[in-house]
Amino acid sequence: MREDPMTLSELLAGRAAAAGSTPALTWARPAVTLTWAELDRRVTAVAAALRRVTEPRQRAAILIEPSPDHVVAFLGALRAGLVAIPAGPERRASVLADAEPSIVLATAATVPAIRRFLATLDTCGHRVLAVDTVPDASGFAEVPVTPSDVAYLQYPGGVMVTHANVLANARQAAQALGHTAVVSRPPGDPLGLVLGVALPIVTGRPVVHDASAPDPLPGCYVVAEATALVACGHPAGQQVAIVDRAGRRVPAGDVGEIWVSGPNVARGYWRRPEESARVFCALIPGDDEPRWWLRTGDQGVLNASGELCVTGRNFVAGHRPEDLEATAEQAHPAIRPRAASAFAVPGGQAVVVLELAVGVVPPRGEVERAVRHAVSARHGLTLRRVVVLQSSIGDGLW
Numbered sequence: 001m002r003e004d005p006m007t008l009s010e011l012l013a014g015r016a017a018a019a020g021s022t023p024a025l026t027w028a029r030p031a032v033t034l035t036w037a038e039l040d041r042r043v044t045a046v047a048a049a050l051r052r053v054t055e056p057r058q059r060a061a062i063l064i065e066p067s068p069d070h071v072v073a074f075l076g077a078l079r080a081g082l083v084a085i086p087a088g089p090e091r092r093a094s095v096l097a098d099a100e101p102s103i104v105l106a107t108a109a110t111v112p113a114i115r116r117f118l119a120t121l122d123t124c125g126h127r128v129l130a131v132d133t134v135p136d137a138s139g140f141a142e143v144p145v146t147p148s149d150v151a152y153l154q155y156p157g158g159v160m161v162t163h164a165n166v167l168a169n170a171r172q173a174a175q176a177l178g179h180t181a182v183v184s185r186p187p188g189d190p191l192g193l194v195l196g197v198a199l200p201i202v203t204g205r206p207v208v209h210d211a212s213a214p215d216p217l218p219g220c221y222v223v224a225e226a227t228a229l230v231a232c233g234h235p236a237g238q239q240v241a242i243v244d245r246a247g248r249r250v251p252a253g254d255v256g257e258i259w260v261s262g263p264n265v266a267r268g269y270w271r272r273p274e275e276s277a278r279v280f281c282a283l284i285p286g287d288d289e290p291r292w293w294l295r296t297g298d299q300g301v302l303n304a305s306g307e308l309c310v311t312g313r314n315f316v317a318g319h320r321p322e323d324l325e326a327t328a329e330q331a332h333p334a335i336r337p338r339a340a341s342a343f344a345v346p347g348g349q350a351v352v353v354l355e356l357a358v359g360v361v362p363p364r365g366e367v368e369r370a371v372r373h374a375v376s377a378r379h380g381l382t383l384r385r386v387v388v389l390q391s392s393i394g395d396g397l398w
Helices: 008-019 036-051 068-079 089-099 111-119 163-176 190-203 273-280 321-329 366-379
Strands: 023-027 032-035 059-062 083-086 103-106 127-130 150-154 159-162 182-184 207-209 229-232 239-243 256-261 294-302 308-312 335-345 349-356 385-389
Touching (some): 008 036, 008 190, 023 036, 023 190, 032 036, 036 127, 068 150, 103 111, 150 163, 159 163, 273 294, 321 335, 321 366, 349 366
Parallel strands (some): 023 207, 059 083, 103 127, 349 385
Antiparallel strands (some): 023 032, 150 159, 239 256, 256 294, 294 308
């Protein structure tokens, strides 16, 4: 192992060698505790199994509920040199269609249901690996990766998080925590992954997963494009700027858009280069040290002491509404320009309302299907509903 570990997998191996018998991760329900040595052993077993059937930098979708198996699958994919894709049950079809994984990770009990689900997709034939039945693998040689390689994709959006990003954000999160044990969100959640998987490996602190516990960081500002945690009052290990519509800094105490810069800012969106350049590669005119800034789309204030207060979240199901609206408007020629609106609805889902051009009457359902397909293909998002209105000179829905 390198003297200065640069990935979660290398750090995990170091924890197992130095303190193998001490607890690493604990689940309250069901009651399960993994020591560093047990976690490392299981991760190595999964990595060895993956290495036999995949190539480095291919993608592995994790279709496992929050559990020790989920964490083992995630870290096993990283140790095998793959790009992990945690996929929640609410958007699995769109995630798999966008990410095109080479293999799907499941548990033995869920393999039949997973195969039935995969059979309903346009692209079937995925390999399925049950991570809880793979044999131990002594002598496995870790697949080398660089800090700038993509470690995992976060959905919705397909945010490309590198190995360096997740280590940086775990260290930043450690600055915001004053206790030694953490009660985490589920590991499939961006902040839950940082707090419940990365932070204990980076710091050696034990972690407890308990979904009924209060949020460990209430009032903190979380942005998936910045891996997860940006600030709990004061930004930790990164820079935050408040800018006006022209992209210039505003005085302390003034409201503007929140921009973020730091080692935790992700590499961009998977297969969306134009949107990645617009969102992740902003510049502030006149900066003493030119740097890339992430446009969050959210509104906030920095006071004189540098404390951040978020005044408005503008995301819709993890996406900027203007991006969803632009995609919807271009999905079908019958849609009137600049006549689509995207809204968030409970459950982390989105609704798009749009208006047809004057005098246009397309076949029923055609516009809705076109919009759903375009939004799914470009953003990896399944819309809860598409509402199609006739031209404003008419009435009713179409």
